Every structure is written in C-alpha cells, then in structure tokens.
Amino acid sequence: MHARQNRVSELIASYILFEIGSTTLFFIGAKAKQDAWLAMLIGAALGFVLVLFYWGTYLMDPKRNLFQLFSHYLGKWPGAMLTILYAVYFAYEASRNLRDLVELAAFALLNRTPLFILTLLAILVIGNSARYGARIALQLCLALLPVVIVSYSALILAIIGKGMLRFEYMLPVLEQGMGPVVQAAVPEIVSFPFAQTLLFLVYFPLISSTKKMGKSFFLTYGIVALVLTIVNQINVLVLGPTLAEMMTFPLLEVVQLIELAEVFERMDVLFVLVLFIGLGFKVLLFYVGAVTGISEISGTGYKRWVIPVGLFIFASSLTSPNFSHHMWVGIDVVLNQVYPYIQMAIPLLLFLVMFFRRKKRLQS
Amino acid sequence: MTTKTLHGQEQQSSLPSEVMQTLALLQRRLGHSSDISIRKLNWPEDSSPFAIVCHLNGLVDDKEVNQMISNINQYVIAKRENDGMSVESLLQEVLPGKLKAIRDEEAMVQAVLDGRTVVLIDGLDTAMAASLLGGERRSVEEPTSQTVIRGSKEGFTEDISTNIALIRRKIRSADLRFEDRIIGRVTRTRVSVGYIQGIANPNVVQEVFARLDAIDTDSILESSYIEEFIQDSELTPFPTMINTERPDAVAGNLLEGQVAILVDGTPFVLILPVTFFRFFLSSEDYYQRYDISTFLRLIRLFSFFVALLLPSTYIAVTTFQQEMIPTTLLISLAAQREGTPLPALAEALLMELTFEVIREAGVRMPRVVGPAISIVGALVLGQAAVQAGLVSAAMVIIVSFTAIANFVIPYFSMSSAVRIIRFGFMILAGTFGLYGILAGVIPLLVHLVALRSFGIPYFLPASPLSFSNMKDVFLRIPWPKAKYRPDYVSEINKRRQSDSSGENPKEKLGD
Numbered sequence: 001m002h003a004r005q006n007r008v009s010e011l012i013a014s015y016i017l018f019e020i021g022s023t024t025l026f027f028i029g030a031k032a033k034q035d036a037w038l039a040m041l042i043g044a045a046l047g048f049v050l051v052l053f054y055w056g057t058y059l060m061d062p063k064r065n066l067f068q069l070f071s072h073y074l075g076k077w078p079g080a081m082l083t084i085l086y087a088v089y090f091a092y093e094a095s096r097n098l099r100d101l102v103e104l105a106a107f108a109l110l111n112r113t114p115l116f117i118l119t120l121l122a123i124l125v126i127g128n129s130a131r132y133g134a135r136i137a138l139q140l141c142l143a144l145l146p147v148v149i150v151s152y153s154a155l156i157l158a159i160i161g162k163g164m165l166r167f168e169y170m171l172p173v174l175e176q177g178m179g180p181v182v183q184a185a186v187p188e189i190v191s192f193p194f195a196q197t198l199l200f201l202v203y204f205p206l207i208s209s210t211k212k213m214g215k216s217f218f219l220t221y222g223i224v225a226l227v228l229t230i231v232n233q234i235n236v237l238v239l240g241p242t243l244a245e246m247m248t249f250p251l252l253e254v255v256q257l258i259e260l261a262e263v264f265e266r267m268d269v270l271f272v273l274v275l276f277i278g279l280g281f282k283v284l285l286f287y288v289g290a291v292t293g294i295s296e297i298s299g300t301g302y303k304r305w306v307i308p309v310g311l312f313i314f315a316s317s318l319t320s321p322n323f324s325h326h327m328w329v330g331i332d333v334v335l336n337q338v339y340p341y342i343q344m345a346i347p348l349l350l351f352l353v354m355f356f357r358r359k360k361r362l363q364s
Numbered sequence: 365m366t367t368k369t370l371h372g373q374e375q376q377s378s379l380p381s382e383v384m385q386t387l388a389l390l391q392r393r394l395g396h397s398s399d400i401s402i403r404k405l406n407w408p409e410d411s412s413p414f415a416i417v418c419h420l421n422g423l424v425d426d427k428e429v430n431q432m433i434s435n436i437n438q439y440v441i442a443k444r445e446n447d448g449m450s451v452e453s454l455l456q457e458v459l460p461g462k463l464k465a466i467r468d469e470e471a472m473v474q475a476v477l478d479g480r481t482v483v484l485i486d487g488l489d490t491a492m493a494a495s496l497l498g499g500e501r502r503s504v505e506e507p508t509s510q511t512v513i514r515g516s517k518e519g520f521t522e523d524i525s526t527n528i529a530l531i532r533r534k535i536r537s538a539d540l541r542f543e544d545r546i547i548g549r550v551t552r553t554r555v556s557v558g559y560i561q562g563i564a565n566p567n568v569v570q571e572v573f574a575r576l577d578a579i580d581t582d583s584i585l586e587s588s589y590i591e592e593f594i595q596d597s598e599l600t601p602f603p604t605m606i607n608t609e610r611p612d613a614v615a616g617n618l619l620e621g622q623v624a625i626l627v628d629g630t631p632f633v634l635i636l637p638v639t640f641f642r643f644f645l646s647s648e649d650y651y652q653r654y655d656i657s658t659f660l661r662l663i664r665l666f667s668f669f670v671a672l673l674l675p676s677t678y679i680a681v682t683t684f685q686q687e688m689i690p691t692t693l694l695i696s697l698a699a700q701r702e703g704t705p706l707p708a709l710a711e712a713l714l715m716e717l718t719f720e721v722i723r724e725a726g727v728r729m730p731r732v733v734g735p736a737i738s739i740v741g742a743l744v745l746g747q748a749a750v751q752a753g754l755v756s757a758a759m760v761i762i763v764s765f766t767a768i769a770n771f772v773i774p775y776f777s778m779s780s781a782v783r784i785i786r787f788g789f790m791i792l793a794g795t796f797g798l799y800g801i802l803a804g805v806i807p808l809l810v811h812l813v814a815l816r817s818f819g820i821p822y823f824l825p826a827s828p829l830s831f832s833n834m835k836d837v838f839l840r841i842p843w844p845k846a847k848y849r850p851d852y853v854s855e856i857n858k859r860r861q862s863d864s865s866g867e868n869p870k871e872k873l874g875d
Binding site: 007009010105109110113118121122124125128129132136139140142143144146265266269270272273276277280 | 684685687688690796797798799800802803806807809810812813814821823826827828829
C-alpha cells in the first residue's frame with residue numbers, strides 16, 4: 001500500500017511550515033528599515049542559489065540522506081565528524097526555536113509560569129511527536145497546514161480589510177542606497193530562514209516520486225519567499241519602521257490592533273497558537289533531523305536516541321539567562337560567525353566532491 | 365462398514381450401529397441437561413427404538429421436527445418390507461437436501477449444540493443431522509441506537525442468518541461473499557466475514573482472516589470481543605472499526621470496498637477498515653439532498669470540536685486569557701462568577717462529572733423511573749445549582765451544550781472517545797491555559813496521523829492528502845458526480861458509474 005512512503009504533498013507542507021516557522025515571529029531585515037522587503041527579496045534570491053546547490057547535491061545521489069552522503073563521499077572519519085557536527089547543529093537549531101516558542105508563550109500567554117515548566121511541556125509534546133519518526137512528522141505537517149494557511153489568509157485579509165496598511169511607511173525607498181539593504185540581507189536573511197533548507201537534505205530521500213518534486217519544491221520556495229516578504233513588510237506597513245524594529249514580536253502587536261465587530265478584539269492570543277504550530281514544527285523537524293543523524297552514526301535504532309537528543313535540546317534551550325542574550329547569541333554569534341561555514345562552506349565542499357567524483361566516474 | 369461420501373471418498377465411521385449405544389455416547393458427552401429432548405421411535409410390539417431424534421429444546425422448529433419424524437416413520441415402514449435401508453436413500457428420501465450425514469462423535473455432539481436435529485437409525489453406524497432452526501427470536505425491528513428520518517427502518521437482529529439475509533436482500537450480487545469462522549472454544553460462536561469480491565481490497569480481506577484465525581479464546585459474546593482482538597492498536601481511545609445495526613449502512617460500506625464482520629448473537633456488525641472522518645458520516649447522508657447532507661457533515665465536525673474543546677477553552681479563557689472576552693461579556697461573566705466558590709477548573713470538572721453520573725444513571729435505571737431522573741437532573745444541573753450559588757449560569761450553558769454536541773456524533777464509539785479525552789483537555793486547560801490545550805491537541809493529532817486501521821491511514825484524507833476522498837468526507841457530492849470509490853480502501857475496481865449516467869434524458873426535456 002502506498003501509505004508507506006512519504007509523498008510530495010507532505011514534503012511541500014512541511015517545507016512551508018518549516019520556512020514560516022519562526023520567521024514571521026521577528027521583523028527580519030530590521031537594519032534595512034522600510035526597505036526590509038528588498039532585503040528579504042535579495043536574501044531569498046541568494047538563498048535560492050544555495051538551495052539550488054542543496055538540490056543538486058540531492059539529485060546526484062537521491063537515495064542517501066545528508067549524513068549518508070557525508071560518510072559515503074568524504075570518507076569514514078571526516079564523514080563521522082561532520083555527521084556529529086550537523087546533528088549537533090540541528091539539535092542546537094531545535095533548541096533555539098524551542099526557546100523562541102517558550103519565550104513567546106511566556107510573553108503572550110503565561111507570564112507567571114516558570115520558563116522551565118513551559119519548556120518541559122513543549123519538549124514533551126514535541127518529543128512525543130518525534131518518537132514516531134520522520135514519516136509521521138511529515139504527514140503531521142500536512143494535517144496542520146490548512147490551519148496555518150487559513151489563519152495567515154484571514155490575518156492578511158483582516159489587515160487589508162480594516163485599512164490598516166499605510167504605504168507611505170515604505171517611503172523613501174533606498175533612503176541610504178543599497179548599502180544597508182545588502183548588509184541586512186547578507187548573511188543574515190540568507191542564513192535565516194532560507195539556508196536552513198539544508199535540513200531538508202535529510203528529508204528529500206524519503207519522498208517516493210521524484211518526477212514532479214523539483215518543480216513543486218521550487219514553486220513552493222518562490223511562493224513562501226514572497227509570502228514571508230509580504231508578512232514581514234506588514235510589520236512596517238502597520239507599525240512603521242521605527243516601531244517595527246523596536247518590538248520583540250512585532251507581528252503580534254499588529255494582530256492586536258485588529259478589531260472586528262467588537263467581538264474579536266484580542267486575536268493575538270489565538271494567533272499565538274498559530275505561531276506555536278510553526279515554531280513547534282520547526283523544532284520537530286530539526287529534532288528528527290538530529291536524531292536521524294545520531295542514529296546513523298551510532299548504527300543503532302532511531303527510537304533509542306529520541307530521549308537523549310530531547311534532553312540535549314531541552315538543556316541547551318535553557319542556557320541563555322534571558323531573551324536578549326538568546327537573541328544576541330542567535331544573531332551576533334552563531335548566525336554571523338558559525339552558520340556561514342555550516343550552511344555554505346561544508347555543503348559546497350560536499351557538492352564539489354560529489355560533482356568531481358561523479359565526473360571522474362562518467363569519464364572512466 | 366464403510367460408506368461412500370458425496371466426493372466419492374471412502375470414510376470410516378466411528379459411531380456404533382446399535383442405536384442405544386450411540387445415544388449413550390451422546391448422553392455421556394452432553395450430560396443429562398434438561399434442555400435436551402430425546403425422542404425414541406419404536407414399534408408397538410417392540411420396546412427397543414428403531415430411531416432416535418435428538419435436539420435442544422427451544423432452538424428448533426417443532427412443526428418441522430414432527431414432519432421429519434413422520435417422514436422417518438414412513439421411510440422405515442416402506443423399507444422394513446424389502447429391508448433396503450441405507451444412508452444414501454435416507455438422506456435423499458426423508459428430507460432431501462436438509463439432512464447431512466455425520467460420522468464421528470465430535471461432529472454429532474456439535475450438531476446438537478448448534479441447534480441441529482440429530483437422527484439416529486438402528487442398524488446404521490451413521491448419524492444424520494438436519495438444520496431445522498426455529499424457536500423464539502427477535503423479529504427485525506427499527507434500530508434503536510442509530511435512527512434516521514429517511515431511509516430503511518430495518519435493523520439487524522441477534523440471529524446471524526437473518527442478518528446475512530438482510531444484507532443479501534440489498535446487494536443481490538454473485539460477488540458478495542460471506543465466509544464463516546467458528547471462534548470461541550466454549551461459546552463456539554459463528555463469525556461471518558462479508559465482502560464484495562473485486563471491490564474489497566484482497567490484502568485487507570486476507571488480513572482480516574489472518575487476525576480472526578489468530579484468536580484463541582473461550583468466548584465471543586459480542587462483536588466488541590472481536591473488535592478488541594483484531595484492532596491494530598490497543599493503546600488508543602479511538603475506535604478503528606465502526607459498529608452499526610443498520611443493514612443499509614453495511615451495504616453501503618461493502619460497496620465502497622470495506623469488509624463487514626457479523627457475529628452471531630449481536631445486532632452490531634463491524635465494518636473495517638475505517639478512517640477517522642467516517643465516524644462523522646451517517647448512512648442517512650446519502651438519502652437526503654446533497655446540500656443539506658454537506659451542511660450536516662460540517663455541523664457534526666463542528667460538534668466534535670465543541671464536545672472535545674468547549675469546556676477546556678472556557679476554562680482556559682476565563683482563567684488565563686480574560687482579555688480575549690469582549691468587555692460586555694466579561695463583565696457579565698465576572699458578575700456571575702463572583703458568588704461561586706470554586707475555580708473554573710473545579711467547577712467544570714464537577715459539572716461534567718455530575719452530568720456523566722446522570723447520563724450513566726439514565727442508561728442503567730429501570731424504564732419506569734426514567735422521568736424522575738430527567739426532572740432531578742434538570743433541576744440539579746440547572747436552575748437549583750445556579751440559584752444556590754454553587755455554579756455559574758455560564759458553566760451550565762457550557763456543560764449542556766457540550767453534552768448535546770456529544771450526541772451529534774453518529775457513532776457511539778467515537779462519542780465515548782471524546783467523552784474521555786475531554787477531561788484530559790480540561791485539566792491541561794486549567795493548568796496551562798491555551799498553551800496547555802495546544803499541548804493536548806498536538807499529541808492527539810500525532811496519534812491520529814500515526815494510527816492505522818488494517819493498514820489504512822486513520823487520518824485519511826487529511827493526511828496523507830487525498831482530494832478524491834475528500835469529496836465524500838467533508839462534502840457529499842451528488843450521486844451522478846460520485847464516479848469513483850474512495851482511494852486506499854478499494855484499490856481495484858474504482859469506477860462506480862459511467863460518465864453519461866443520469867445526464868442524457870434531462871437534456872431532452874429541457875426544451
């Protein structure tokens with residue numbers, strides 16, 4: 001029965017949830033102020049180049065996932081080292097998103113509950129979902145995608161319908177030339193959220209049909225990039241560039257401003273739940289990726305590593321003493337200094353090695 | 365002595381030819397149970413019987429048994445003169461087609477217990493049994509647990525043969541097959557598996573038989589025994605099989621490629637494999653206009669969410685997220701809750717538990733005192749509790765609406781699942797608010813997505829996605845447009861009707 005393998009629709013759904021994930025939570029490209037949309041588009045375009053490399057890597061060997069590629073093409077020991085590195089990277093990304101989720105919960109819903117408890121509940125729920133493995137994780141994304149799509153559509157419609165958009169906030173375009181825009185885009189926006197697509201090298205080989213996959217995947221990438229740009233720009237259009245930059249969770253402030261018929265006044269509380277879904281799935285997908293890597297390197301079963309990896313994610317999400325520190329580590333340390341190597345240099349190296357070995361094989 | 369069977373094989377008989385010896389054998393096995401009737405036939409001049417007829421009281425049709433006895437008499441008188449008694453001629457002349465030869469003790473004992481009438485003839489080492497079933501049985505009545513406004517009013521009965529006939533009457537196809545198994549070492553219950561050859565997925569049919577054959581238990585008293593033995597996962601609150609007492613529902617599901625399991629002694633027939641959303645479809649949907657049916661399906665799904673989440677959402681919002689409530693409503697809620705002593709969670713748990721108690725009492729108590737419960741229940745849960753200041757009026761509304769929404773789900777097994785899960789959600793909502801509700805919804809969803817019913821994903825068609833199946837889940841499209849059977853369940857023979865079906869004649873009338 002064809003329920004045993006994942007289908008393209010599930011991959012697409014999880015990619016959408018993954019990319020939306022934590023992106024809409026923040027105002028991305030704040031350095032570019034009102035030109036954030038330009039920065040987003042540049043970031044998406046450059047990210048697309050990276051995604052093309054990832055896709056090329058997958059196409060050259062569609063049967064192996066990222067970790068299997070490492071050990072197969074880069075040798076046993078370097079492959080093992082890289083597998084561990086990437087498993088840790090995925091687990092760390094999961095823990096960052098988990099922290100985002102918990103901070104959001106504490107900010108919007110439960111500001112008197114200790115972070116520890118909120119994190120524990122979240123990791124229990126996500127760990128329970130991860131326990132079923134990658135196949136169910138992808139199917140789960142598909143089941144929840146309609147909720148997310150309907151909520152975001154309703155949000156955009158309500159904002160437009162209430163006439164909350166003020167396009168004069170977008171002026172002047174390129175106030176200080178292309179400089180700040182490019183600076184905002186590279187490497188931050190390229191790296192987050194677009195280059196995180198790297199994770200999907202773990203999931204691509206699970207999909208049964210590869211024929212229509214490329215086309216649908218790139219179409220999804222385009223649409224998601226566009227939607228993210230629009231949602232991101234809504235922050236500017238409603239709050240103005242200064243306010244958008246200052247807010248912790250600007251989109252929540254935007255949603256709070258929506259008032260419909262004096263009944264739906266505090267939609268932000270409901271919208272937080274939608275944000276939770278996006279964030280939670282991002283955690284889940286990174287989590288499953290990390291567990292897959294660890295079980296690959298250790299040669300033991302998948303389920304055995306769900307709890308240890310969960311504990312690691314749980315612990316490392318609590319390392320930052322407060323949210324500002326968490327954001328500082330996220331943007332200034334890892335994103336600018338570590339991720340360029342992980343998301344660009346090493347995958348490029350892998351791509352080149354695979355490319356030349358393939359060429360050599362074709363010649364001989 | 366050896367006799368020839370129908371297949372021409374020589375078969376040794378293990379029964380004695382002396383009739384009293386055979387009877388002693390039978391009585392040794394059955395004991396002297398008072399419900400066993402033994403009728404000895406003898407000549408007036410001879411005290412030893414030439415034939416014995418044995419059956420259980422109340423399970424046979426006495427008229428037919430008497431008819432058979434007179435046939436035996438005639439036969440023996442006729443044969444006495446030329447002395448040519450043989451099993452073959454007996455089988456053919458006494459009750460052609462109905463009488464079967466039995467050659468060993470075990471089969472003879474079982475024949476009596478199955479309600480068949482066993483005939484022993486002196487001088488023959490072969491017993492014979494005829495199925496002359498009769499006795500008191502409930503007649504076909506309107507189903508009590510699944511009622512409809514339009515559609516067949518027939519319901520299954522406790523008798524499996526009647527039930528098979530009820531299905532056969534609706535599907536007169538040679539491809540409709542029933543295969544029997546006898547399950548239960550002590551009860552020896554007849555279990556019949558029905559499916560339509562060429563529509564049902566052969567893998568599922570095979571799997572059903574494999575799982576049925578693996579059952580080794582002493583008793584099967586209801587189809588729920590079978591359900592618990594063969595379900596995919598025990599650790600689930602959700603039913604992975606539908607039980608129905610409506611023959612038309614079974615017929616409709618068989619035509620979609622599902623398999624039915626009938627169990628003797630219960631009017632509830634199992635249907636499998638099923639998906640989650642099937643539990644929100646009623647067979648009546650297909651007898652009403654499609655637009656209202658679609659609307660009703662959406663209402664049922666909505667009721668499912670209400671029954672599951674309304675009390676917990678109320679708790680979460682009033683305890684943690686009061687800012688969500690519009691100001692005027694908030695003021696009136698606050699005024700109501702001012703006098704009540706308990707926190708929202710305790711209040712809701714108390715009211716829900718009270719309701720469950722009243723509901724259970726309503727099921728168990730004698731019919732005559734029925735009205736008393738409704739009066740006391742309505743007063744206790746409603747007016748009096750509010751006036752006494754124990755609970756707020758809003759909570760009464762929430763609990764009542766939840767209870768009513770629970771009854772909208774057409775299948776009792778699914779609404780029972782909701783009843784249990786609701787309490788978990790209430791506790792989560794009372795401790796973590798909306799965050800807790802989400803922390804309950806996600807594991808529930810993972811569970812639904814991971815669950816399988818005989819290899820079919822339980823959460824079809826939402827995940828994995830199947831647009832063609834959605835046509836008959838969230839919507840009810842008109843019959844002429846429903847050209848295919850749903851995916852997954854039936855993998856072969858998907859087409860239901862031709863493209864032109866139901867279109868041409870109308871065009872001509874248009875002018």
